[in-house]
Amino acid sequence: MTDYPPKLLETIEDFSFITTRQERQEYLIQLADQFSDVKVPLSIATQPYDEAHRVPACESDAFVWWQENDDGTLNYYFDVLNPQGLSAMAMAFILGEACNGADVEQVAALSSDIVFEFFGKTISMGKGQGLMGIVNMVAAAARQKLG
Numbered sequence: 520m521t522d523y524p525p526k527l528l529e530t531i532e533d534f535s536f537i538t539t540r541q542e543r544q545e546y547l548i549q550l551a552d553q554f555s556d557v558k559v560p561l562s563i564a565t566q567p568y569d570e571a572h573r574v575p576a577c578e579s580d581a582f583v584w585w586q587e588n589d590d591g592t593l594n595y596y597f598d599v600l601n602p603q604g605l606s607a608m609a610m611a612f613i614l615g616e617a618c619n620g621a622d623v624e625q626v627a628a629l630s631s632d633i634v635f636e637f638f639g640k641t642i643s644m645g646k647g648q649g650l651m652g653i654v655n656m657v658a659a660a661a662r663q664k665l666g
């Protein structure tokens with residue numbers, strides 16, 4: 520995990536101080552409220568979206584795109600079509616903030632297990648699979664970039 524982007528490690532550390540389920544939920548809702556910061560701009564994609572960008576197994580109909588920066592890093596963009604998909608929005612925000620412009624090798628090393636750092640071990644299987652799918656798509660884009 521120490522090979523993860525520094526901003527992601529900071530966010531994981533922030534979550535380590537959360538002691539109750541209620542606090543975790545409130546913090547995740549706050550993050551989901553910032554989803555517009557990482558939402559895909561019209562210059563990248565418009566609806567209906569290309570299915571190649573759909574996150575497999577995500578009940579909230581999440582999508583992920585990436586674009587290379589001049590320095591070889593990637594920026595990630597997301598959309599979540601289900602307006603009730605707060606968990607997917609929070610995960611997208613966390614990943615966008617932490618991985619945009621980050622070292623590609625660090626992003627490629629992401630494990631989907633980081634979902635448990637944010638949502639806890641008691642997350643439902645369906646929700647967990649969708650959130651892991653978002654992480655996996657971000658990491659796969661970085662691995663593809665590395666060739």
